[in-house]
Amino acid sequence: MTIGVCYFPEHWPRERWETDIEAMADAGFEYVRMAEFSWAVLEPERGQFDFEWLDEAVELIGEHGMQAVLCTPTATPPKWLVDERPGILQEDSDGTVREHGSRRHYCFNSTAYREETERIVSRVADRYADDPHVAGWQTDNEFGCHGTVRCYCADCADAFREYLAEKYDSIEALNDAWGTTFWSQRYPSFEAIDPPGPTPSDHHPSRLLEYARFSSNAVVEYNRLHVDLLREANSEWFVTHNFMGRFSNLDAYAVSEDLDLVSWDSYPTGFVQDRLAGEPTPAQLRAGDPDQIGMDHDLYRSALDRPFWVMEQQPGDINWPPYAPQPGDGAMRLWAHHATAHGADAVLYFRWRRCLEGQEQYHAGLRKQDGSPDRGYHGAKQAAAELAEVGEDDHVEAPVAVLFDFENLWALTEQPHSPDFDYWELLERFYGAARARGTQVDVVHPTTPLEEYDAVVAPALHLVDDVLATRLTAYVENGGELLLGPRTGVKDAYNKLRPVPQPGPLADLVGATVDRHESLPSQLDTRVRNVNGENTYQFQVWAEWLETATATPLFVYDADGVENDRAAITRRDVGDGTVVYCGVWPSESLADELIEPLLARADVPSSDRLPDGVRVNVRGGRTWITNFSSDRIRIKPATDVTWLIGTATIDAYDVAVAEQRVLDGLSIEPLG
Ligand code: GLA
Ligand code: GLA
Numbered sequence: 001m002t003i004g005v006c007y008f009p010e011h012w013p014r015e016r017w018e019t020d021i022e023a024m025a026d027a028g029f030e031y032v033r034m035a036e037f038s039w040a041v042l043e044p045e046r047g048q049f050d051f052e053w054l055d056e057a058v059e060l061i062g063e064h065g066m067q068a069v070l071c072t073p074t075a076t077p078p079k080w081l082v083d084e085r086p087g088i089l090q091e092d093s094d095g096t097v098r099e100h101g102s103r104r105h106y107c108f109n110s111t112a113y114r115e116e117t118e119r120i121v122s123r124v125a126d127r128y129a130d131d132p133h134v135a136g137w138q139t140d141n142e143f144g145c146h147g148t149v150r151c152y153c154a155d156c157a158d159a160f161r162e163y164l165a166e167k168y169d170s171i172e173a174l175n176d177a178w179g180t181t182f183w184s185q186r187y188p189s190f191e192a193i194d195p196p197g198p199t200p201s202d203h204h205p206s207r208l209l210e211y212a213r214f215s216s217n218a219v220v221e222y223n224r225l226h227v228d229l230l231r232e233a234n235s236e237w238f239v240t241h242n243f244m245g246r247f248s249n250l251d252a253y254a255v256s257e258d259l260d261l262v263s264w265d266s267y268p269t270g271f272v273q274d275r276l277a278g279e280p281t282p283a284q285l286r287a288g289d290p291d292q293i294g295m296d297h298d299l300y301r302s303a304l305d306r307p308f309w310v311m312e313q314q315p316g317d318i319n320w321p322p323y324a325p326q327p328g329d330g331a332m333r334l335w336a337h338h339a340t341a342h343g344a345d346a347v348l349y350f351r352w353r354r355c356l357e358g359q360e361q362y363h364a365g366l367r368k369q370d371g372s373p374d375r376g377y378h379g380a381k382q383a384a385a386e387l388a389e390v391g392e393d394d395h396v397e398a399p400v401a402v403l404f405d406f407e408n409l410w411a412l413t414e415q416p417h418s419p420d421f422d423y424w425e426l427l428e429r430f431y432g433a434a435r436a437r438g439t440q441v442d443v444v445h446p447t448t449p450l451e452e453y454d455a456v457v458a459p460a461l462h463l464v465d466d467v468l469a470t471r472l473t474a475y476v477e478n479g480g481e482l483l484l485g486p487r488t489g490v491k492d493a494y495n496k497l498r499p500v501p502q503p504g505p506l507a508d509l510v511g512a513t514v515d516r517h518e519s520l521p522s523q524l525d526t527r528v529r530n531v532n533g534e535n536t537y538q539f540q541v542w543a544e545w546l547e548t549a550t551a552t553p554l555f556v557y558d559a560d561g562v563e564n565d566r567a568a569i570t571r572r573d574v575g576d577g578t579v580v581y582c583g584v585w586p587s588e589s590l591a592d593e594l595i596e597p598l599l600a601r602a603d604v605p606s607s608d609r610l611p612d613g614v615r616v617n618v619r620g621g622r623t624w625i626t627n628f629s630s631d632r633i634r635i636k637p638a639t640d641v642t643w644l645i646g647t648a649t650i651d652a653y654d655v656a657v658a659e660q661r662v663l664d665g666l667s668i669e670p671l672g
Contacts, residue, residue: 001340001393003384004031004069004348005366006312009057010041011355016371017060020352023367025064027377028384032061033311033348036071036141037103039120040078051127062133069240069311069348070134072121072226075141076103081116088113091153093197098148102359103141107151108218109159114225121226125233136238138311139226142265143219143241149249150215152195163214165190177494178206205414209495212410216251220258227258242311245296246275246424248413251406253445256303264300265312265350268293268335270321277425283613283630286328287653290338290615290628291432297342298431299404299443307395310339312350315376316364324362330653332379333386334626337645337655340387341617341624343396349380386645390657394620398440399604402431403458405446411462411495412487418519420541423460426585430459430485433591437599438607438616438663450475454602457595459485461506463493469505476509479576481602483594484510486517486542486583502544503581510581511551511572514544517583528568528584529558530593537590539568544583546570551581555590569594608667616663623658625650631670638665 005024009017024032035042035054043049058068077088082100088110090098098105106113128134143149168174171189180186185204187193196203196211227239240261243252256262268288272280276292300308313335317324336347353367354374366377404427412423427443434441434457442453446468450456456475461468461484469489476482489503498504502514519542520526526543527536536558543557546567553567569582578601582594592609599606607616613629622644627633630652639662641648646656649671 001344001387001390002030002346003027003336003380003387004029004033004066004346005352005380006033006348006350007057007352008355009034010038010053011357012353014053014056017057019371021057021060021064021066024352025066027381028388029066029380031067031069031135031346031348033069033071033138035073035124036138037073037076039073039076042073042124043078043120045080046084049123058128058131058133067135068133069136069138070124070128071138072117072124072140072230074106074117074120074226077106077113077116085112085116087153087155088116089153090148090151091156093152093195095152095197102146104146104148107153107155108149108215108222109151109155110153111155114222117222117225118229121229122233125230129233134237136240136261137230138263139223139230139239139241141242142244143223143255144247144250145244149219150211152197156195156218159218160195160211160214161190161193163217164193164210178204179494179496180204205411205495208414209407209411212249213407216249216254216406219250220254223255224258240309240311243300245271246292248406248409248424252299253303253406259304261306261309262300262303263309263311264296266293266296266310266335266339267312267314267318268331269314269325269327270318273321273323275424277420277422283328283628283652285323285325286630287331287334287613287628290613290626291428291435293335293338294342294435294615295428295431295443297339297344298398298441301343301396302442302444302448305442307343307345307393310344310347313339313347315349315351315366315380316374317362318364319360319362326375328630328653330379330651332376333383334628334653334655336380336383336387337624337657338615338617338626340390341619341626343619345393347383349376386657390622390644392620392622396440396617396619398442399454399602400434400439400599401442401444401448401450401453401456402427402434403446403456403461404443405461405463408460408462411491412460414495418541421519426459426485429586429588429591430457430483430595433588433595434599435615436588436592436610437595438610438618438666439599439604440618450480451478453480454604455481455483455598457483457485457598458488460487461489462487463491463495464489464503464505465493466505469509472506473509476574476577476579481577481598482579483598484579484581486544486585488581509572509574509579510570511579512546512548512567512570512581514583515547517542517544525560526584527558528555528590530555537593538587539584539590540587541585543568546581546583554580605661605663607663607665610668611670614668614670616666616668618661618663621659621661623660623662625656625658625668627652627654629670631672634669634671636667636669637662
């Protein structure tokens with residue numbers, strides 16, 4: 001495991017490069033990523049290439065014992081290209097063209113842009129095909145950032161119609177599958193179907209889901225264009241792409257199938273402000289939410305079931321969230337350890353030095369604007385030394401799988417049926433309950449083989465087909481422990497309700513059906529009661545009134561007089577396995593009431609329930625304890641421990657690494 005950095009030599013005088021690169025090597029860094037926004041420098045005019053600067057930077061990196069990671073520069077088509085071929089620009093759904101002047105202004109379906117992409121990618125790939133200092137490539141940069149997966153231009157309209165014609169043999173089949181009789185929406189031909197533009201009321205959900213699939217798929221194809229050219233030039237290179245945190249519009253599993261390595265960009269104090277429900281806590285503003293970041297680490301590790309990279313790690317204060325608090329002392333180092341504990345093999349900080357020009361002047365680097373070390377530099381350097389010392393690079397073996405699917409996300413986002421229903425938040429509720437017991441979790445697509453997992457949690461499998469129902473049934477019959485969440489088994493693949501009660505094809509397995517559902521504003525009293533005790537627990541947002549057949553109620557409603565005592569959560573034992581159906585969005589304590597017995601039945605090692613912000617990870621033979629809270633904590637392992645990093649008492653935003661696996665019976669106490 002190792003540290004690296006993102007560098008923009010084109011922003012600095014040549015005389016400075018050697019000083020910078022030497023300092024990177026001195027800090028113990030191994031990788032330097034470059035050139036993702038450099039098209040206008042590499043090709044200032046059509047056909048006039050200038051590679052010399054990049055050759056020199058790569059050479060210097062190699063001379064200092066490091067390796068370069070290069071990027072295809074397509075995230076920023078240069079002005080001369082935009083002027084020559086304006087059709088490459090993205091268009092909003094209201095027809096507004098997204099102009100040159102920031103980045104990501106091209107359309108994935110533009111045939112002109114695909115031609116230009118082939119031209120520039122083959123050129124840069126050929127240039128470095130024999131360079132021993134280039135380890136691999138990143139395709140483009142953050143596909144879809146700034147809301148750019150879905151474009152609505154004329155090229156997209158043509159490509160959407162082709163996509164539909166290929167998928168549905170006839171227009172009648174499409175009309176039937178979508179159900180376009182509703183509001184007289186029947187289409188006479190594929191040519192009559194446009195990308196979804198502005199309408200007086202909601203769009204047809206089947207059309208929206210298909211547009212979401214089509215748009216994501218265009219990025220998959222576009223990425224593949226890069227991958228094929230890079231592999232052709234040098235098959236030894238790794239090819240990766242840097243995905244984003246909690247990013248909804250692109251199916252990262254589908255893109256990853258074409259990659260050798262999955263990487264992503266982690267900005268913990270930004271993400272708690274712009275993509276987490278509710279107000280962040282003071283500790284989260286200083287260090288982020290370890291489960292929000294952890295779930296992305298686990299998703300991107302699971303996408304190819306191998307170690308991943310953090311291609312961009314927050315280096316300090318950043319420019320794009322509403323506020324820019326300085327991260328807590330130690331947080332930059334903590335994030336590198338936390339990523340490594342989740343299975344990262346490399347963490348590269350973004351960026352080396354605060355930039356003097358352009359949109360990101362208010363974004364820290366590891367170095368200040370004058371080139372001297374900033375806070376992040378010290379954290380990164382320390383992390384590099386410590387990770388070399390820890391030396392654990394095994395793949396993380398997770399006993400529990402959380403099933404996640406972008407199609408469910410798109411369908412639920414289109415019809416959330418409550419302003420508070422957010423699929424990511426619901427996932428994190430169940431995921432966080434497992435993580436609060438120290439259990440390592442894979443976040444996998446539902447088509448992933450499940451036999452290896454001791455327990456499987458599916459927070460909202462909204463679209464379920466018969467094949468998936470059969471696989472989940474076999475999993476439980478063969479002794480698996482399955483926990484299903486609310487809004488499971490609701491719709492078919494076309495985003496239509498089924499003519500049978502929820503959970504549709506899973507009803508036999510679950511042994512219960514949903515009689516009615518409701519979504520709930522927070523002023524209503526929302527509690528369930530344990531049937532084998534008198535404890536009550538809060539739930540929120542969503543409730544399903546269950547009708548049991550072969551299942552047994554575990555929790556019943558206990559609230560404000562609406563159908564009290566109806567089943568809310570049920571259990572059914574099937575052979576050696578168990579299926580629990582949870583019809584509500586559980587509070588943290590209710591989620592723990594479901595996860596703790598699930599882990600026990602599955603015989604999965606786990607800790608006592610961990611304090612908020614404190615997480616434990618096992619990778620290979622080592623155990624990481626990461627403290628994202630503002631409290632000092634005392635770690636109380638049940639067995640003897642040798643500390644490789646830290647001790648049994650650590651500070652806020654600090655980390656300890658044990659030489660052994662110490663999960664079972666571990667408890668951690670906040671000291672305030
Ligand atoms: C993203 C981008 C970078 C930069 C950073 C700023 O991750 O990939 O180019 O804009 O955000 O935090
Ligand atoms: C978005 C992305 C971040 C970062 C910022 C930069 O919020 O998700 O990763 O790139 O934009 O502006």
